[in-house]
Amino acid sequence: MNAVEIRNLSKSFRGMYAVDNLSMTVPVGAIYGFIGENGSGKSTTEKLICGHLVPDKGEIKLFGKDFTDAGVRARVGALIESAGCFPNSSVWANLMMQALNLGLPNRAEEINRVLKIVRMEDNAALKFKSCSLGMKQRIGIAMALLGDPALLILDEPINGLDTDGMRIMREILVDITQNLGCTVLISSHILGELEKIATHYGILRQGKMIREISAREMDARAKVFVSLRTKDMQGAVKVLQKKFAGVRFEDEYIRVYDADDTEGLVRYLLANGHVVSEVKENKIGLAEYYIELMSEKEEA
Ligand SMILES: Nc1ncnc2c1ncn2[C@@H]1O[C@H](COP(=O)(O)OP(=O)(O)O)[C@@H](O)[C@H]1O
Numbered sequence: 001m002n003a004v005e006i007r008n009l010s011k012s013f014r015g016m017y018a019v020d021n022l023s024m025t026v027p028v029g030a031i032y033g034f035i036g037e038n039g040s041g042k043s044t045t046e047k048l049i050c051g052h053l054v055p056d057k058g059e060i061k062l063f064g065k066d067f068t069d070a071g072v073r074a075r076v077g078a079l080i081e082s083a084g085c086f087p088n089s090s091v092w093a094n095l096m097m098q099a100l101n102l103g104l105p106n107r108a109e110e111i112n113r114v115l116k117i118v119r120m121e122d123n124a125a126l127k128f129k130s131c132s133l134g135m136k137q138r139i140g141i142a143m144a145l146l147g148d149p150a151l152l153i154l155d156e157p158i159n160g161l162d163t164d165g166m167r168i169m170r171e172i173l174v175d176i177t178q179n180l181g182c183t184v185l186i187s188s189h190i191l192g193e194l195e196k197i198a199t200h201y202g203i204l205r206q207g208k209m210i211r212e213i214s215a216r217e218m219d220a221r222a223k224v225f226v227s228l229r230t231k232d233m234q235g236a237v238k239v240l241q242k243k244f245a246g247v248r249f250e251d252e253y254i255r256v257y258d259a260d261d262t263e264g265l266v267r268y269l270l271a272n273g274h275v276v277s278e279v280k281e282n283k284i285g286l287a288e289y290y291i292e293l294m295s296e297k298e299e300a
């Protein structure tokens, strides 16, 4: 089943399309990285999913049901743009107000649960305004987690965080998907961070979905070459050339461009008397893939 299934969704503001005939599929259990330049329509799409905006046309299904279904609406938690907290109130009080707004039972228990998930259980008494940016973002996530949603929508939650803040956020998001069974839709333009956790990607440009790809597919197509070293480099090249067409000697390494099984490659060399002392798979990352995709579309 899919947590989100969007078909031909459009939304315009004063005649300009912010979201343009967009289709999108977020499988249950995914961490879906939503990527695109500023103004490409990420936040608008997220607001449409949350029902904060009314689409011009198109279909949005959440867990197989139309997104206007009240039962399914209650299963969506979101942090879009900012958490909307009261600066002079404590973390606890802010969460309590939200829990009251949502009409949740067992409010104190629920607040403790979400504080624990975002690792803020020791900071509940802090005033919101005294919290660091990283803490504020985590409070926003705690807010969105109230009521135990099945889908969590986070709009650029790692912007401006330091390395440590990003690491904590990463761990929290993995915990939420793996241990709470929650699906996460996260927009970001910090691709290096996103690729450490995302299981799927949707790449947006000028309101259009230009590519959806799973991390697994990405990984498979991302391997560019295997580089390796042996004692007798010339001899190893000769042996490799019997089996592979794309063998080059570059930067003190032998590069093999058309090997899809690195272990097999090492075994093949060993069987022919060459011990591999160093081996590495060279991949292009999400950032390079994104740039490649953007330039492709520009030319088209
Ligand atoms: N409420 C609004 N009124 C008018 N234009 C808007 C509104 N919200 C977004 N837009 C426009 O829609 C486009 C997409 O914006 P947005 O969804 O915020 O992109 P992103 O989140 O990817 O940066 C932008 O050109 C933006 O200026």
Ligand SMILES: [Mg+2]
Pocket: 042, 043, 044, 155
């Ligand atoms: Mg945005």
